[in-house]
Each structure stands twice: as C-alpha cells, then as structure tokens.
Amino acid sequence: MKVTNEKIENSQAFLTVEMESAEVETYLQKSYERLVKRANIPGFRKGKAPRTVLERHLGRESLLNDALDLLLPEAYEKALKEQSIEAIAQPQIEITRTDPVVFKAVVPLKPQVKLGEYQKIKVEEKTIEVTEKDVDAVIERLRHQHATWEPVERPIEFGDLLALDVWSNIENKPYLNQKSAQYQVLQDSAFPAPGFAGQLVGMKKDDEKEFKLSFPADYPNKELVGKEASFRVRINEIKQENLPEVNDDFAKTVNAELQTVDALRERVLSDLKLRAEEDTRADFEERVIDAAVEVAELEFPPVLVEMEIDRIINRQMERWQRAGGGLEDYLKSLNKTEKELREELRPFAEKRVRRVLVLDRVSEEEKIEVSDSEIEAEVGNMVKHAAENSKEELRKLLNSPQAHESIKETLITRKTIERLTTIARGSDEAKKSRKKEEGK
Numbered sequence: 001m002k003v004t005n006e007k008i009e010n011s012q013a014f015l016t017v018e019m020e021s022a023e024v025e026t027y028l029q030k031s032y033e034r035l036v037k038r039a040n041i042p043g044f045r046k047g048k049a050p051r052t053v054l055e056r057h058l059g060r061e062s063l064l065n066d067a068l069d070l071l072l073p074e075a076y077e078k079a080l081k082e083q084s085i086e087a088i089a090q091p092q093i094e095i096t097r098t099d100p101v102v103f104k105a106v107v108p109l110k111p112q113v114k115l116g117e118y119q120k121i122k123v124e125e126k127t128i129e130v131t132e133k134d135v136d137a138v139i140e141r142l143r144h145q146h147a148t149w150e151p152v153e154r155p156i157e158f159g160d161l162l163a164l165d166v167w168s169n170i171e172n173k174p175y176l177n178q179k180s181a182q183y184q185v186l187q188d189s190a191f192p193a194p195g196f197a198g199q200l201v202g203m204k205k206d207d208e209k210e211f212k213l214s215f216p217a218d219y220p221n222k223e224l225v226g227k228e229a230s231f232r233v234r235i236n237e238i239k240q241e242n243l244p245e246v247n248d249d250f251a252k253t254v255n256a257e258l259q260t261v262d263a264l265r266e267r268v269l270s271d272l273k274l275r276a277e278e279d280t281r282a283d284f285e286e287r288v289i290d291a292a293v294e295v296a297e298l299e300f301p302p303v304l305v306e307m308e309i310d311r312i313i314n315r316q317m318e319r320w321q322r323a324g325g326g327l328e329d330y331l332k333s334l335n336k337t338e339k340e341l342r343e344e345l346r347p348f349a350e351k352r353v354r355r356v357l358v359l360d361r362v363s364e365e366e367k368i369e370v371s372d373s374e375i376e377a378e379v380g381n382m383v384k385h386a387a388e389n390s391k392e393e394l395r396k397l398l399n400s401p402q403a404h405e406s407i408k409e410t411l412i413t414r415k416t417i418e419r420l421t422t423i424a425r426g427s428d429e430a431k432k433s434r435k436k437e438e439g440k
Contacts (some may be wrong), residue, residue: 116295
C-alpha cells in the first residue's frame with residue numbers, strides 16, 4: 001500500500017492511497033468466501049461454486065464492491081497510522097481507480113486556535129431602562145388576556161372575533177375550507193392571505209361575499225407567491241372585545257396575592273427589571289464572546305459545521321419525532337428542502353463552532369477547572385427545581401458518569417464566560433479572579 005499526503009489545508013489532510021494487487025486479491029478472496037455461502041447458483045450446492053463461476057453469476061463488479069466495503073476502512077486506518085495522523089471525525093472517501101485500487105481521503109484534523117490578546121478585550125456594558133410606558137404596555141396586554149367577548153349586531157370592525165364559514169381555492173385546488181371557523185380580524189394579519197381581514201370589515205351577520213386575493217413576492221410560503229386565491233365567506237357571528245377596567249378587582253383577577261393596582265404595577269415593574277437585568281447580562285456575555293472570537297485566529301475542518309447543523313436540526317425535530325413524524329414532515333412544515341434548511345442554518349452553525357472552539361481554548365489557557373463538589377451542587381440545584389414526583393428519577397439520571405461529564409463541561413463553559421466578562425470589565429478584576437481560581 002502506497003500512501004501520499006498531498007497537503008494539509010483547513011485542518012484537513014488530503015491523502016491518496018494506492019493498493020497493491022496482492023492486497024486487493026486478499027479482500028476479493030474474503031468476499032468470495034462470504035458471498036458464495038449465500039449465493040444460489042444452478043448446479044452447485046451453497047458454498048461449493050468456484051470463484052470464477054461466482055464472478056460470472058454475480059459479476060466481477062459486485063464482488064469488487066463487496067471487497068471494497070471490507071478493504072477501505074482497514075486501509076484507511078493503516079494509512080492514518082503510517083502518516084501519524086489523528087482524525088477527529090469520519091473522512092470523505094472517493095475511489096478514483098479500481099485497477100489498481102486507488103482512493104482519496106479527506107481527513108478532518110484537530111482545529112487550530114490562536115487566541116490572540118483576549119486578555120485585553122474591553123466591552124462596554126449596556127443597560128436596559130424600564131419605564132412607566134413599559135409597565136403600561138404589560139398592563140394593556142393583561143387587559144386583553146382577561147377580556148370577555150360579547151356578540152354584537154353591527155358591521156365588522158378590526159379587532160372583532162368572528163365565527164364564519166369560508167370556502168377557497170387556488171388554481172382550482174382546495175385551499176382553506178372550514179365551517180364555523182374562529183377568526184380575529186387583525187389589520188396586519190397575512191392569514192389566510194394578505195388583505196383577507198380587510199375584506200371582512202363592514203360585513204354584517206349572515207352576509208356572504210366573494211373576493212380574490214394575490215400572494216405577494218415576500219409571502220413566507222414560497223409555493224403560493226404570485227398565485228391568486230378565490231374566497232367565499234359567510235358571517236355567522238360577530239363578537240367585540242370588552243376590556244376590563246384597571247382597578248383593584250382587576251389586580252386581584254390577575255394575581256390573587258395582589259390586592260391593589262399599585263401592587264400590580266409594582267410586581268410588573270419588578271418582573272420587567274429582572275428580565276431587563278437578565279437580558280443585559282446575556283447581551284454583555286454575547287458581545288464579550290464575540291470580542292474574544294474576533295481577536296482569535298481559527299482553522300477548523302468544515303465537517304464541524306456540518307455536525308453542528310445536524311445537531312441543530314435534530315434538536316428542532318424532537319417534537320416532530322415525539323408525534324411520530326420524521327424529517328420529511330418537519331421540512332414540509334417549514335416549506336423548505338433539506339438543502340435549503342442546511343444552507344439557512346450554516347452561518348449560525350459556523351458562528352457556534354467558532355465560539356465553542358475559542359471558549360474551549362480559553363478554558364485551557366486560564367486553567368479553569370470544576371470540582372466534584374461543584375458538580376454535586378449543580379445536580380442538587382437541578383433536582384431542587386424539578387417536579388416533586390420526578391426528583392428521585394432525575395437524581396439517578398444526573399448521577400451517571402455521562403451526566404456528570406456533561407454537567408462538568410457546562411460548568412467549565414459557564415466559568416470561562418464569567419472569566420471573559422471579568423476581563424472585559426477591567427484587567428485588575430480579571431487578575432484577582434484568576435489568582436482566586438488558581439488558589440483553589
């Protein structure tokens with residue numbers, strides 16, 4: 001076997017492997033011995049047909065393909081050992097010749113990360129101000145959540161809730177057909193087609209109407225862009241929204257613990273401030289990580305991005321799998337092909353890969369560690385917030401070696417981000433934090 005390492009580029013080794021005829025013959029014989037036991041060849045008992053007869057029966061190409069299934073993995077592993085190459089994922093293999101057998105392998109290698117001067121990054125912390133207008137907006141949303149709907153005998157207005165029958169088709173194919181459908185007449189609604197709500201305004205109970213609507217170029221469902229839908233509707237009932245008055249009774253309705261409007265506003269203000277603090281913290285951390293990535297130099301194999309795309313899709317598909325659906329159902333719900341979805345996710349996936357690589361390298365550089373007691377404390381915290389009837393089962397699950405390793409990685413990442421945010425706030429504080437960590 002002859003192995004040529006053509007180049008190393010983008011953390012990938014490009015190998016060409018040429019097999020000796022004797023080596024290939026060994027695998028052809030193994031395939032013959034395996035296949036002859038299963039082949040039904042007229043005039044011969046199973047396992048007794050000579051190899052020349054088997055080759056004529058199956059075709060030499062079939063025998064060779066079977067041999068290659070055995071040959072390629074073993075030859076690839078030998079090539080890695082010969083070149084002292086450590087792969088981090090499965091290679092891309094292409095057979096370029098079959099006589100003699102020659103194949104090329106693109107081997108993913110360990111990423112190269114140069115951090116740069118990450119200890120000098122400075123990021124300004126932004127604060128999110130909470131105003132009385134923000135409180136008013138939440139109170140208004142609560143009013144809508146606790147509103148009642150009352151039938152009215154008047155023409156339809158925006159905001160009304162309808163019961164209506166609707167029949168429609170696009171290019172003589174059924175589109176939306178439903179009786180007694182509940183529909184709120186919202187001015188900016190694009191469902192079931194842009195302008196549908198506006199066509200209903202002014203109609204009265206028992207009125208019927210026919211109209212056509214076109215789907216614009218920016219419509220989310222690309223299959224409908226440029227097409228025209230024909231609608232016929234009949235109004236069965238019109239209801240208007242009755243918003244509750246903002247008084248002490250309203251406050252009690254929202255939360256029995258709150259006896260007055262002032263108490264409700266204080267609770268809303270407190271919740272908004274907590275959320276603003278969390279959003280501020282999350283935004284600061286995101287920008288700090290981005291700053292650390294910005295000063296770093298990275299080289300990594302493209303397969304890492306593909307693996308991250310796979311991970312994202314698998315997570316998004318979980319609810320579909322629980323419902324018994326598969327990838328095809330999921331893609332149909334998004335109105336995308338798998339290729340379109342992967343390309344859409346690629347920039348996000350690449351950004352995540354870059355972040356993970358930089359954070360891992362920073363944790364090594366800063367010698368960030370997690371103790372067993374910290375892992376146990378995290379397990380206890382997770383169990384504490386679980387439902388009472390699932391605490392014991394969750395504790396057993398979280399105390400497995402695999403769970404401990406996952407929790408350890410999460411805590412290291414968390415502490416690494418904390419270290420970076422400390423650095424971004426000021427070097428003196430960062431030095432104290434680092435000495436404290438090293439002193440543990």
